[in-house]
Every structure is written in C-alpha cells, then in structure tokens.
Amino acid sequence: MKQTFTNISVNGEPISPELIATEAQNHPAPKGKPGMAWMAAARALAVRTMILQEAQRRGIVAAPMELAPGLWETEDEAVIRQILDEAVEAEPPTQQEVRAAYESNPERHRAPALYEAAHILFAARPDDVVARKVAKDQANAVLAKIKLEPKAFDALARDHSACSSRANGGRLGQISAGDTVAEFEAALDMLAQGEIAPEPVESRYGFHIIRLDARADGEILPFEAVETALRSALEKAAWVRASRAFVDKLAEQAEVTGITLKKAA
Incomplete structure (x- = not known):
C-alpha cells in the first residue's frame, strides 16, 4: 500500500517518509x-521535532544521563528530558484533592483478595502445539472424572499433576494476587467457594483443572495507607496534562505541513 504522507515538515524542517516508515514499526495498528x-x-515525529526545535531556541545543550550501567541517553533523548524539566510545571495536588480522589471510589483501594485453591496441571510449552493438544485432551478427560466424583480430585492430582503440589492433592495453600499467572487468577475470581472450573484453564504452563476452596476478599485500605501512592499517581497525571498543554502550545505556534497537530476549534 502506497503511503500518502510524503510532504511533512515542521517549521520548514522536513520529516522524511523513510524516517516515518521506520518509526511506524513502533505504532501498532x-x-x-x-x-x-x-x-x-508522523505525529510522534512531528511532536519530537517541535520539542527539539524549541530546545534549540532556548539554547539547551544535551547532558545525557546514564540510564543503567553502560546505557546512556542519546543526545536527543537528553534534550527532550531537559526541556520538559524546564518548561513543564505541574501543580502538585492539595491534601483536599488527594482525599477527594480517595473518597470518590474507595473500592479501588482494597487489599488483594486471598484464596485457598487446588489445581491439577497438565504441562506443555507455549510453542509446542502437539503437546498442548495432548495436555488439553488429558485435562478434559480427568475433569470428566472429577465431575462424576468430585472427591477424587486429590487422588487424581497425585496421579496426573505436573506441579509439585500434587503431593498435597493439588492444594496450593493460601495465595493472593500476583502469586499465579493472570489466567489462573481470572478463573479463581469467577468461581464460588468449593466450585471447580467447568473447563480446563489454559496458561503459559499448560492446562489447569482448578478448584477454589476458600476466598477472603481484601478489606478497603484506610486513606493513610494509600495516601503516598495516591498522591504520586495524581502528581504523574498532573504532569502529563501539563506536558500535553506544553506540546499543544508549541503546535499552535508551529507551521506544520502534511499533518494536523493543532486542536480542533
């Protein structure tokens, strides 16, 4: 497909189609x-160009920082960081704003739920199509037996599970968010206490037959426990808004051809 964005420039500085094509690989569509x-x-490169031009106008000289041992910013990255540090000023949230953000939705500040669960794992590597098909078939066969006789779960776990928990009848003990993969946690959230997932649950490790033995929903954390993290989140959001305002102002003053950056009136 032939692209049409071939004459893009910012304040007379052209952005080549080849550069845009390279950058496009970083933007899923x-x-x-x-x-x-x-x-x-094209938009990302135009914004980058505007910021670098403004940095040059202000006489900012690149001072690259070391991001990790032996890994340094490029000069352009350093200049962009420096001008944003200089030009973007975000109002820090007040104590009242932090408190209001907490009280607007206390449910967002629950402690992680705790689960007691058991599983039977039929292991297969993610890239082994044949092994995954076999594992799924085995999981379905064992699950059919469990549906007929739920009390057989422990014995079937000891006989079939590829997890070390098989020695305990598949019991994993008490777990919380982050202790297992996302697919496993999502399945637990869908189950009632004592329920077995109606279908094998697929994860990167293979297929799991999952039983939820108990769940304790986390308590809503008090304001004091989340205040620091909430304030940090509000500060980051304020900085993002301020940086967008800075870019919007540059766009209003820039002469851009081939692409629209200015806000619609």
Missing part, C-alpha cells in the same frame, strides 16, 4: 490499516 500506524508515527 489494526490489521489491514497500516495507514493508521503511519499517521501515528
């Missing part, structure tokens, strides 16, 4: 719509 990735890349 729906299948069959590469033009969306191209447009996103």
Whole structure:
C-alpha cells in the first residue's frame, strides 16, 4: 500500500517518509490499516521535532544521563528530558484533592483478595502445539472424572499433576494476587467457594483443572495507607496534562505541513 504522507515538515524542517516508515514499526495498528500506524508515527515525529526545535531556541545543550550501567541517553533523548524539566510545571495536588480522589471510589483501594485453591496441571510449552493438544485432551478427560466424583480430585492430582503440589492433592495453600499467572487468577475470581472450573484453564504452563476452596476478599485500605501512592499517581497525571498543554502550545505556534497537530476549534 502506497503511503500518502510524503510532504511533512515542521517549521520548514522536513520529516522524511523513510524516517516515518521506520518509526511506524513502533505504532501498532489494526490489521489491514497500516495507514493508521503511519499517521501515528508522523505525529510522534512531528511532536519530537517541535520539542527539539524549541530546545534549540532556548539554547539547551544535551547532558545525557546514564540510564543503567553502560546505557546512556542519546543526545536527543537528553534534550527532550531537559526541556520538559524546564518548561513543564505541574501543580502538585492539595491534601483536599488527594482525599477527594480517595473518597470518590474507595473500592479501588482494597487489599488483594486471598484464596485457598487446588489445581491439577497438565504441562506443555507455549510453542509446542502437539503437546498442548495432548495436555488439553488429558485435562478434559480427568475433569470428566472429577465431575462424576468430585472427591477424587486429590487422588487424581497425585496421579496426573505436573506441579509439585500434587503431593498435597493439588492444594496450593493460601495465595493472593500476583502469586499465579493472570489466567489462573481470572478463573479463581469467577468461581464460588468449593466450585471447580467447568473447563480446563489454559496458561503459559499448560492446562489447569482448578478448584477454589476458600476466598477472603481484601478489606478497603484506610486513606493513610494509600495516601503516598495516591498522591504520586495524581502528581504523574498532573504532569502529563501539563506536558500535553506544553506540546499543544508549541503546535499552535508551529507551521506544520502534511499533518494536523493543532486542536480542533
């Protein structure tokens, strides 16, 4: 598909189609719509160009920082960081704003739920299609036996599970969010206490037959316990808004051809 964004410039500085095509690889787009990735890349490069031009106007000299041992910022990355540090000023949230953010939705600040669960794992590598098919078939066969005789779960776990928990009848003990993979946790959230998942649950490790033995929902944490994290989140959000305002102002003053950056009136 031939792209049409071939004459893009910012204040007279052209952005080549080749550069846009390279940048487009970093911008996912729906299948069959590469033009969306191209447009996103063109916008990103235009904004980058505007910021670098403004940094040059202000006389900012690159002072790269070491990001990790032996890994340094490029000069452009350093300049962009420096000008944003200089030009973007975000109002810190007040104590009242932090408190209001907490009280607007206390449910967001629950402690992780705790589960007592058991599983039978039929292991297969993610890239082994044949092994995964076999594992799924085995899981379905064993699950059919469990549905007929739920009390057989422990014995079947000892006979079939590829997890070390088989020695305990598949019991994992007490677990919480982050202790297992996302697919496993999602399945637990769908189950009532004492219930067995109606279908094998697929994860990167293979297929699991899952039983939820008990669940304790986390308590809502008091304001004092989340205040620091909530304040940090509000500060980051304020900085993002301020940085967008800075870029919008540059766009209003810039002469951009081939692409639209200015807000619609």
